[in-house]
Amino acid sequence: MFVVMAGGASEADINGVKSHILSEGMTPFDHQGTERVVIAVVGEIGPRRQRLIDRLSALPGVETVTRISRPFKLTSREFHPEDTVVRVLNATIGDGSLTVMAGPCSVESREQLFETADSVAANGATILRGGAFKPRTSPYTFQGLGVEALRYLAEARERTGLPVVTEVMEPNQVDIVQEYADILQVGTRNMQNYSLLTAVGRVARPVMLKRGYGATVEEWLMAAEYIVSSGNPNVILCERGIRTFETYTRNTMDLAAVPLLHHLTHLPVIVDPSHATGKRWLVKPMALAGVAAGADGVMVEVHPRPEEALSDGEQSLTLEQFRSMMSALVPIHAQVRHLHGDPLPSAPALGVGGASGH
Ligand code: PEP
Ligand code: MN
Numbered sequence: 001m002f003v004v005m006a007g008g009a010s011e012a013d014i015n016g017v018k019s020h021i022l023s024e025g026m027t028p029f030d031h032q033g034t035e036r037v038v039i040a041v042v043g044e045i046g047p048r049r050q051r052l053i054d055r056l057s058a059l060p061g062v063e064t065v066t067r068i069s070r071p072f073k074l075t076s077r078e079f080h081p082e083d084t085v086v087r088v089l090n091a092t093i094g095d096g097s098l099t100v101m102a103g104p105c106s107v108e109s110r111e112q113l114f115e116t117a118d119s120v121a122a123n124g125a126t127i128l129r130g131g132a133f134k135p136r137t138s139p140y141t142f143q144g145l146g147v148e149a150l151r152y153l154a155e156a157r158e159r160t161g162l163p164v165v166t167e168v169m170e171p172n173q174v175d176i177v178q179e180y181a182d183i184l185q186v187g188t189r190n191m192q193n194y195s196l197l198t199a200v201g202r203v204a205r206p207v208m209l210k211r212g213y214g215a216t217v218e219e220w221l222m223a224a225e226y227i228v229s230s231g232n233p234n235v236i237l238c239e240r241g242i243r244t245f246e247t248y249t250r251n252t253m254d255l256a257a258v259p260l261l262h263h264l265t266h267l268p269v270i271v272d273p274s275h276a277t278g279k280r281w282l283v284k285p286m287a288l289a290g291v292a293a294g295a296d297g298v299m300v301e302v303h304p305r306p307e308e309a310l311s312d313g314e315q316s317l318t319l320e321q322f323r324s325m326m327s328a329l330v331p332i333h334a335q336v337r338h339l340h341g342d343p344l345p346s347a348p349a350l351g352v353g354g355a356s357g358h
Pocket of ligand 2: 105
């Protein structure tokens with residue numbers, strides 16, 4: 001449920017509501033709009049619901065107490081109607097601009113990373129990606145350079161000015177990864193690793209949460225809810241394909257998830273056509289489709305010599321193919337930009353607006 005404070009509610013009224021929520025063993029998350037404050041009440045309510053609604057409704061400064069109908073609360077549009085905008089160094093994700101995360105699947109060497117980073121930066125990438133700790137299906141394939149790769153990524157950030165996103169696989173890697181990276185990626189295999197979600201929820205870095213390859217949209221948003229309810233509001237969702245009966249593609253890119261997510265949640269949505277298709281020649285059309293469907297951007301794998309890549313060479317774009325994708329993507333994005341401003345079919349009229357975050 002959430003408590004909508006009256007326009008003229010004082011600081012003391014707001015604090016009174018929050019301390020009452022705490023005294024009931026629940027957690028308050030407040031969201032400051034332009035006119036009002038909305039306070040979400042999260043935790044296990046159980047049979048106390050009606051009593052709690054009655055008590056909160058009677059507190060000074062409270063206008064209404066409303067149920068959030070969906071199982072995800074803090075990530076829902078109902079609670080937070082405005083888009084979340086994630087800002088990291090010079091990059092802004094979710095404000096209607098085109099986010100392009102590009103770089104190698106794995107960081108293989110300083111030279112390979114720098115060559116890729118220089119080229120994608122020169123051709124419009126806004127964020128540099130590169131795997132340091134790699135979740136590989138086989139224990140006998142390249143597992144990533146680990147901390148050495150994190151150092152190269154930090155050097156590449158200095159070189160290009162691009163913020164860096166890289167995967168963190170375990171809770172005990174969070175500290176070291178956040179020391180070097182600007183955005184922490186949680187991979188498809190870890191989408192429901194709740195101890196990892198809680199751990200990345202406690203750090204002051206945005207998190208890109210990839211969709212589990214067997215996860216429904218609701219399970220995905222519940223995973224995002226773990227991160228946000230742990231204290232980190234800066235979550236970016238990444239559709240990277242789900243497993244279906246189709247085998248020509250590595251996964252099936254769920255394009256409808258893009259507008260669906262914009263309807264259900266305020267979090268930014270990125271598509272990853274590299275892992276979604278597994279085939280280099282399918283990356284460009286699916287990147288264009290993702291952006292046309294309203295995605296806030298794309299993540300693509302790029303390698304100077306994909307045939308020599310230590311992981312995911314088949315789906316990696318060459319430097320030239322990245323350039324060509326960008327020259328098509330930028331005008332498509334300019335055409336569909338207005339989609340972001342579309343009114344939502346059933347947007348709740350909370351009368352809040354403006355600043356995001358809780
Ligand atoms: C990746 O982005 O490097 C990756 C491993 O992706 P996913 O978790 O989507 O397979
Ligand atoms: Mn990969």
